[in-house]
Amino acid sequence: MKKNDKELSRRSFIGRTIASLAGVGLGLSAAKGLRAQETAAPSAQPGAPAAKPAIREYRDLGRTGWKTSDLGFGNAMIQDTSLVEYAMERGINYIDTARQYYEMEVVLGKLDPAKRAKLFIATKLLPELFTAKTTAAEITTAIEESLKRLNTSCLDCVEIHSIGEDPKLSDPAKIKNPAIVEAFEKAKKDGKIRFWGATSHGPRMVEDFDWLVDNTPIDMIQPGMNFMTKGLGPVLAKAKAKGIAVVAMKSLAEARKINYKPFMKNGATVRQAVIKWTLAQPNIDCIAMTMRSVEMIDEYIAASGRPELTPEEEKALKGYGALLDRDYCRPGCSGCLAACPNGVPIADILRYRLYFGSYGEEKHAMSLYRKLPRERSAERCASCEGPCEATCPHNLAIRSKLLAAHGELTV
Numbered sequence: 001m002k003k004n005d006k007e008l009s010r011r012s013f014i015g016r017t018i019a020s021l022a023g024v025g026l027g028l029s030a031a032k033g034l035r036a037q038e039t040a041a042p043s044a045q046p047g048a049p050a051a052k053p054a055i056r057e058y059r060d061l062g063r064t065g066w067k068t069s070d071l072g073f074g075n076a077m078i079q080d081t082s083l084v085e086y087a088m089e090r091g092i093n094y095i096d097t098a099r100q101y102y103e104m105e106v107v108l109g110k111l112d113p114a115k116r117a118k119l120f121i122a123t124k125l126l127p128e129l130f131t132a133k134t135t136a137a138e139i140t141t142a143i144e145e146s147l148k149r150l151n152t153s154c155l156d157c158v159e160i161h162s163i164g165e166d167p168k169l170s171d172p173a174k175i176k177n178p179a180i181v182e183a184f185e186k187a188k189k190d191g192k193i194r195f196w197g198a199t200s201h202g203p204r205m206v207e208d209f210d211w212l213v214d215n216t217p218i219d220m221i222q223p224g225m226n227f228m229t230k231g232l233g234p235v236l237a238k239a240k241a242k243g244i245a246v247v248a249m250k251s252l253a254e255a256r257k258i259n260y261k262p263f264m265k266n267g268a269t270v271r272q273a274v275i276k277w278t279l280a281q282p283n284i285d286c287i288a289m290t291m292r293s294v295e296m297i298d299e300y301i302a303a304s305g306r307p308e309l310t311p312e313e314e315k316a317l318k319g320y321g322a323l324l325d326r327d328y329c330r331p332g333c334s335g336c337l338a339a340c341p342n343g344v345p346i347a348d349i350l351r352y353r354l355y356f357g358s359y360g361e362e363k364h365a366m367s368l369y370r371k372l373p374r375e376r377s378a379e380r381c382a383s384c385e386g387p388c389e390a391t392c393p394h395n396l397a398i399r400s401k402l403l404a405a406h407g408e409l410t411v
């Protein structure tokens with residue numbers, strides 16, 4: 001048995017929960033299940049630097065038994081564990097990773113076992129693994145590869161990455177493949193995973209989550225959700241009623257490329273307002289946020305446990321929404337897809353463009369775009385009059401956006 005595994009096996013899963021809470025200074029009250037935890041502000045010494053923000057709230061992660069920090073640490077392109085360790089010092093105990101996120105699984109596998117035992121780590125298998133014909137053995141092999149990369153004998157949660165894509169790109173029947181439940185439930189019985197789930201920001205997000213929640217013993221769903229998305233309410237409520245964990249992602253909408261300054265007041269930021277909005281929604285256990293620097297972690301964590309938006313923040317959110325309104329392609333929307341005679345996966349390409357221009361993930365965005373069949377690429381828009389545009393409820397200039405995306409993603 002590896003050192004990591006010995007460490008984990010010494011503690012029960014619940015034991016790990018309590019250890020994690022104690023490790024961030026929240027103590028027994030949090031372990032007993034109090035929903036909101038305000039950390040006592042240290043008495044300020046004259047001239048002392050301002051106290052660093054810390055997580056203020058831990059929530060039930062569905063029926064997993066884990067008390068998760070309301071903010072989780074997501075896809076960070078990290079080269080070593082220092083940023084994760086900093087996030088842990090600030091109280092984060094949920095990590096979102098994926099086979100697709102560069103070498104992040106391998107880096108997390110290098111965490112000190114004692115620290116790792118204080119984390120809930122959710123990883124995702126490659127999206128292309130899942131088809132209507134994928135076998136249980138293939139899924140099992142992929143789980144075992146993630147076990148090796150994360151250097152452990154049991155993964156907290158393994159997810160199907162990116163369900164709900166455009167049906168012209170990916171067979172909608174793939175989530176109904178019985179091999180999925182067979183492989184994940186067997187992996188649970190064999191002690192290789194504790195829980196399994198699925199993530200989505202695609203146009204069929206709501207339908208696919210709905211089917212999984214109704215028809216499988218899925219433990220966790222991770223939707224793209226923010227103050228501009230619509231339609232997820234009923235499926236999230238249904239998931240919650242069944243004890244299925246709900247982790248939101250894509251909560252900053254266009255995230256980093258917007259000039260936020262007009263909306264900043266008294267040290268608050270629009271990003272904090274957006275986080276607070278998401279945390280205040282019913283049925284959300286945690287938000288997985290991309291965190292790439294100490295400053296980013298501090299900024300986001302300052303919004304933890306404070307879902308009440310100030311009137312100033314509400315105003316800021318409104319302004320930010322107006323700025324994005326005719327620019328942002330909403331996760332879960334499929335309004336324009338049927339109108340394209342060429343089967344161009346509009347929502348997916350606009351999301352790749354977001355990764356490229358806003359998330360700073362140029363290589364990742366370009367590699368996703370390269371995987372599209374050429375006859376369905378945005379190249380087709382050059383000789384098209386753009387009938388898709390009349391069908392977008394948000395009046396996005398789809399054609400010109402797609403042409404710009406093609407230029408950026410093929411340089």
Ligand code: SF4
Pocket residue numbers: 339340341342343344346378380381384385386387388389398399402
């Ligand atoms: S501009 Fe034409 S080819 Fe391009 S997405 Fe719209 S309908 Fe399809």
Ligand code: SF4
Pocket residue numbers: 203328329330333334335336337346347391392393394395396398
């Ligand atoms: S371009 Fe408009 S209609 Fe098409 S998926 Fe995006 S938001 Fe929906």
